[in-house]
Amino acid sequence: xxxxxxxxRYLITVTGKKLTVTCSQNMNHExxxxxxxxxxxGLRQIYYSMNVEVTDKGDVPxxxxxxxxxxxxxxxxxxxxSPNQTSLYFCASSPLGFSYEQYFGPGTRLTVT
Amino acid sequence: xxxxxxxxxxxxxxxxxxxxxxxxxxNSASQSFFWYRQDCRxxxxxxxxxxxxxxxxxxxxxxxNRASQYISLLIxxxxxxxxxTYLCVVNGNTGKLIFGQGTTLQVKP
Numbered sequence: 001x002x003x004x005x006x007x008x009r010y011l012i013t014v015t016g017k018k019l020t021v022t023c024s025q026n027m028n029h030e031x032x033x034x035x036x037x038x039x040x041x042g043l044r045q046i047y048y049s050m051n052v053e054v055t056d057k058g059d060v061p062x063x064x065x066x067x068x069x070x071x072x073x074x075x076x077x078x079x080x081x082s083p084n085q086t087s088l089y090f091c092a093s094s095p096l097g098f099s100y101e102q103y104f105g106p107g108t109r110l111t112v113t
Numbered sequence: 114x115x116x117x118x119x120x121x122x123x124x125x126x127x128x129x130x131x132x133x134x135x136x137x138x139x140n141s142a143s144q145s146f147f148w149y150r151q152d153c154r155x156x157x158x159x160x161x162x163x164x165x166x167x168x169x170x171x172x173x174x175x176x177x178n179r180a181s182q183y184i185s186l187l188i189x190x191x192x193x194x195x196x197x198t199y200l201c202v203v204n205g206n207t208g209k210l211i212f213g214q215g216t217t218l219q220v221k222p
Contacts, residue, residue, distance in 0.1 A: 033210070040121075042214035043157070043200070058209060090156055099145040099204060104156035 002027045004105035006091050012111045013081060021076045021108050023091030031094040032074040033058070033102070034066065036087040043090065049074055050097065081112045114139055117203050119213035126220055130191045134216045136201030137183045145204040146177055148186050150197045151215065157200055161186070191220045 004025045013019055025032065033048040035058075045058030049068040063085055065077040074093075078085060088109050092102040119136045126132050138146075146163035161168065163184050167176040174187040184203075188195055201213035 035212075037154075040214060043212035045209055045211075048209065059211075088154060101147075101159045101162070102149075102157075102210070104158070106156055107154070 002103075004091055004093055004103050006089075006105035006108050008108060009106060010109050012113065014113055015082055016080050019078050019081060019110075021078075021089060021091075021110070023074045023076065023105060024072050025074075025093040025103070026072065027093060027095070027103065028071065029093035029095050029103070030071070031097045031100075032068065033092045033094075034064070034074070034076050035090045035092065036060065036085075037090065037107075038087050046076070046089075081110075083112050086110060086112050115213075116140060116205060116211045117201055117213040119201050119216045121214055121216060123217040123219050126191055126218070128191055128193060128220055128222055130220075131187065131189045132191060132218065133188075134186045134199055134201075134218075135183050136185070136203075136213050136216075137181075138201075138203040138211070139182070140203065140205060140211075141179075141182060143203045143205070146175075146184050147202040148173075148175055148184075149200040149202055149212075151200055152197050160199070188218075191218075193220050193222065196220045 034046040035043045047066040049055045091105040094100045148160040149157040150160045151157040161175045163175040172189045198215040200215045205211045
């Protein structure tokens with residue numbers, strides 16, 4: 001089944017404890033992206049990647065890191081999480097770029113206390 | 114001014130009604146426009162791409178007005194299953210996608 005998977009789906013952690021949210025797609029898509037969704041603010045792009053080893057900042061990259069060592073994986077790293085990073089996170093992929101349909105993962109609900 | 118703006122609603126309509134949502138965008142260079150549907154904090158899913166000539170898919174019609182920098186979504190003969198949040202999406206600078214905050218639709222029996 002063609003899909004985007006994210007893990008974990010739910011995470012409660014404490015301030016400063018490094019964490020990684022994994023994202024994997026099995027559709028051989030070039031483009032991958034991370035978003036956070038907050039009430040009243042909608043979905044905001046954190047980072048995106050046009051291809052392997054190519055990553056760029058979105059609108060809210062502060063406090064996050066990403067890597068794209070393989071085409072299928074695009075992990076999101078929070079080196080030192082803070083409470084303002086409590087949010088719903090979505091990973092997405094697209095076959096040819098942002099001009100095409102984005103396929104979203106199921107989301108990761110993160111709470112930082 | 115936000116790059117993509119939508120009326121958050123909620124729009125409460127009876128079954129069978131016709132409802133329209135507008136979305137304005139600020140970047141005149143934007144080339145790609147979409148409507149996504151999101152159910153109750155689940156992942157967004159593409160509803161329609163929006164083309165310059167306008168496009169229709171069953172009960173849904175999307176239109177683009179470049180001069181006024183807005184896109185619209187028209188839903189005819191609303192169903193209970195249409196209840197969801199509708200997200201307007203526009204491309205920003207290279208590689209970026211900008212989402213509106215969404216318009217919530219509640220269709221009531």
